[in-house]
Amino acid sequence: TVVPPKRTRCQMMMNSAIMFGREFCYAVEAGLTTPILLSIGLPSNMYSLVWVISPIMGFVLQPIIGNLSDRCSCRWGRRRPFILALSFLLLIGMTFFLNGEQIVSFLMFLCRSLIIAAICVTIIGVVIFDFSADFIEGPIRAYAMDVCDEEDTRINLFYQAVFTGAGGAFGYASGGVSWTNDTSLGRWFPTDRQVVYTAAAVVFITTCVCNLISIPEANPKKKTASKPPALKDISNSSSYPRNSYSSGSGREVVNSTGNPKQHLHRSHDEAAPNKTEDQHGEVGGLKSLVRSISSMPKDLRNLCICHLIGWIAFLCMALFFTDFVGQVVLQGDPRSPPNSRQGTLYRRGVEVGNWGLTINAAVSSIYCFLMKPLMRRVGPKTLYIFGYLTFSVGCLVVALVPSIYLVLSLSSIIGIMSATLYTVPYLLVAQYHEEYKQWKGTSKERGIGTDCALITCMIQLAQIITGLGIGALVNIVDTVTVTVITASIVAFLGMLWAAFFVKY
Numbered sequence: 001t002v003v004p005p006k007r008t009r010c011q012m013m014m015n016s017a018i019m020f021g022r023e024f025c026y027a028v029e030a031g032l033t034t035p036i037l038l039s040i041g042l043p044s045n046m047y048s049l050v051w052v053i054s055p056i057m058g059f060v061l062q063p064i065i066g067n068l069s070d071r072c073s074c075r076w077g078r079r080r081p082f083i084l085a086l087s088f089l090l091l092i093g094m095t096f097f098l099n100g101e102q103i104v105s106f107l108m109f110l111c112r113s114l115i116i117a118a119i120c121v122t123i124i125g126v127v128i129f130d131f132s133a134d135f136i137e138g139p140i141r142a143y144a145m146d147v148c149d150e151e152d153t154r155i156n157l158f159y160q161a162v163f164t165g166a167g168g169a170f171g172y173a174s175g176g177v178s179w180t181n182d183t184s185l186g187r188w189f190p191t192d193r194q195v196v197y198t199a200a201a202v203v204f205i206t207t208c209v210c211n212l213i214s215i216p217e218a219n220p221k222k223k224t225a226s227k228p229p230a231l232k233d234i235s236n237s238s239s240y241p242r243n244s245y246s247s248g249s250g251r252e253v254v255n256s257t258g259n260p261k262q263h264l265h266r267s268h269d270e271a272a273p274n275k276t277e278d279q280h281g282e283v284g285g286l287k288s289l290v291r292s293i294s295s296m297p298k299d300l301r302n303l304c305i306c307h308l309i310g311w312i313a314f315l316c317m318a319l320f321f322t323d324f325v326g327q328v329v330l331q332g333d334p335r336s337p338p339n340s341r342q343g344t345l346y347r348r349g350v351e352v353g354n355w356g357l358t359i360n361a362a363v364s365s366i367y368c369f370l371m372k373p374l375m376r377r378v379g380p381k382t383l384y385i386f387g388y389l390t391f392s393v394g395c396l397v398v399a400l401v402p403s404i405y406l407v408l409s410l411s412s413i414i415g416i417m418s419a420t421l422y423t424v425p426y427l428l429v430a431q432y433h434e435e436y437k438q439w440k441g442t443s444k445e446r447g448i449g450t451d452c453a454l455i456t457c458m459i460q461l462a463q464i465i466t467g468l469g470i471g472a473l474v475n476i477v478d479t480v481t482v483t484v485i486t487a488s489i490v491a492f493l494g495m496l497w498a499a500f501f502v503k504y
Contacts, residue, residue, distance in 0.1 A: 007152045007215060014214035015144055016159035018083070020167035021207030022140075025094055025200045026133055027171025027361065031354040032193070033097060033126055034323045035346070038334035040101060040122065041115045050123050051319060052467030054130030055460035061135075077217030079143035086139070087208045089132035091201060096125025098197040134460075140211070147215040165365020167203075169358050174199055175322075176354035178347075296454065299432055299503040304458050306502050307425045309494035310388060311462035314417055316470060316487035317395055318360075321414075322353030324480045329402045352404055356411035363415030364422075371423050380424050381504040387420025388495035395488035399481050417491070425455050428504065 007015075037050060072078040096103065100122035104114055144156045179195040180186035189195045296304070326332045332346025374383055394413035398406060473482050 004147055004149050004152075007148055007156075009155075011215050012144075012148070012152060012156045013159055014210040015147070016156055016163050016211075017207040018140055018163075018204075018211035019160045019207075020163035020170075021204035022090075022133060022136060023164045023167030023361075024171035024174075024203050025090065025129070027168045027357065028175060028196055028200050029094070029097065029126070029129055029133075030318060031172050031175040031322050031357055032196070032350070034320055035326065035334060035350045036097065036100075036122060036193070037119070038323065040118045041335070042119050046471060049467055049471055050126050051130075051315075052464050053123075053127045054134065055463035055467070057127075057131055058134050059457055059460045059464070077143075077146075079139040079146060080212055080217055082139040083136060083143065083208070084212065086132040086136040087204070089128055090136065091204065093125045093127070093129025093132060094197065094200060094204075097122045097129060098125070098193050098200075100125060102194075143211075143215075143217065147217055161368055162365070165361055165368065168361030169365070171200070172354045172358035172361055174354075176351045176358060178351060297432070300429070300454070302497070302501045302503065303425055303428055303432075304454060306384075306494060306497045307421065307455055308458040308462055308465075309490060309497055310417070310421050311459050312465055313388075313391065313395075313487045313491035313494055314414075314421060315462055315466045316483050316490065317391075317414060318357070318418075319466065320470070320480060320483040321357060322350045324484060325349040325353035325356065325404075325407060327480050329404055329407055352408070356408050357414075359408060359411040360414040360418065363412040364419040365415075367416055367419040368423060371419065375427070379504065380427055381498075381502075384420060384424045384498045384502065384504075385495055387417050387424070388491050388498055391417035392488045392491035392495060395484050395491065399484040399488065402481070428502070429455060432503075 033050070042050075068082075072081060074081045101118045103121055104117040141160075144160070145153050148156050174196050175192075177183075177192075179192045180189060185195050189198070323334070326334065326346040326349030330345045330349035330352070331342070332344070332349050333342035334346050336343035336346065338344070338347065371383065390413050394410040398410055470483055470486065473486065474480060
């Protein structure tokens with residue numbers, strides 16, 4: 001097998017920098033989309049449905065996109081063409097959802113109803129953005145694994161963890177400043193959204209260019225098309241792709257939030273695929289995923305259920321957090337005129353909510369650094385239960401005492417929960433695969449890449465459930481506080497599941 005050369009720190013930092021830009025844009029979307037949709041007139045019982053469309057597409061298309069990336073024979077490499085294409089779509093989506101009203105006003109001669117047109121353009125932008133931002137992470141990770149040896153991959157993915165947390169913190173903070181009122185930028189930009197959009201676009205384009213020119217990418221599919229493959233790719237998803245260069249032994253890598261995972265590789269002799277596998281292994285991405293779901297072991301199934309419950313709780317809080325602060329904490333109204341008292345209060349609440357999410361991202365990044373020593377000291381079970389319990393209690397307190405200072409101080413608890421969801425489940429998957437080694441060569445043999453993809457799919461399934469349910473719930477009880485109470489109750493159920501059903 002071919003081992004890539006050593007990479008410099010500068011190359012690896014440039015390669016990882018795109019995670020800063022991606023997370024910056026993601027944070028902007030998470031903090032501003034719900035207020036934007038409500039302010040342009042979308043009914044409150046429908047706005048959560050916007051978050052459903054992209055996860056449904058992702059749940060179906062994720063293994064297919066990963067399959068296409070693995071089979072790509074472009075001279076420029078297997079991963080970079082997908083990174084470039086998805087980056088272009090991400091910028092288009094962000095342009096639409098942050099500038100929907102301006103685009104419609106410019107093309108008003110084509111529209112009969114400006115409100116409906118603005119809502120449609122914004123929703124289309126959100127869907128395109130979510131789709132591209134979700135899928136670009138897989139090729140980014142695969143690119144890093146393809147061009148780095150084992151030690152450099154570890155360092156590269158550690159940089160990705162740092163850039164992810166920093167990008168989220170800066171992205172949320174950008175939505176927490178009144179740029180046009182408090183700075184001189186008001187002379188150049190009509191609204192705060194245009195300031196944030198310009199900053200996000202410049203940051204993402206810069207970091208994307210750094211990634212694409214950082215390290216030359218050789219395409220093993222193109223170079224070795226006439227040779228039998230040395231290794232069988234065990235991953236059918238781009239979320240946790242297998243390194244093209246393998247030493248044939250186990251290695252530890254770190255995912256984008258800093259958690260160590262043991263990738264269990266087969267030796268060269270074990271990995272030699274038979275003819276049937278070689279002919280059909282790359283074509284059945286979605287089919288293989290369905291087969292893996294239907295035959296997953298009980299331990300993995302319980303972990304998936306726990307992860308699903310955790311993400312439902314987290315999304316109930318995170319996706320509607322700025323709206324909750326604007327409407328409940330500061331008693332604002334998203335549909336009031338911007339210069340009215342209630343409109344001003346709501347806008348101020350959105351800014352405060354973004355600062356709360358900034359604290360969340362910063363704490364999540366810091367907590368990820370602490371996870372490894374804490375794991376050795378108290379074990380994964382304690383950390384898993386602690387994450388769910390603190391989140392449940394924190395949400396309940398925020399719902400009962402909606403104070404600005406309390407909301408900001410308890411935002412750190414959301415960071416603990418997100419760090420827990422991003423790390424512990426994948427560590428447990430790695431532990432489970434130690435037991436799955438005995439199945440090698442049998443019909444029960446499983447790849448760690450596929451199982452990590454199953455865990456990741458729970459996030460998209462949680463988005464679908466949250467999007468379908470939370471809007472109707474808000475409409476029934478007529479208060480956004482129900483989102484925070486729901487998050488608390490669901491997190492408590494997740495804590496019970498983690499305590500009694502998940503294997504450690």
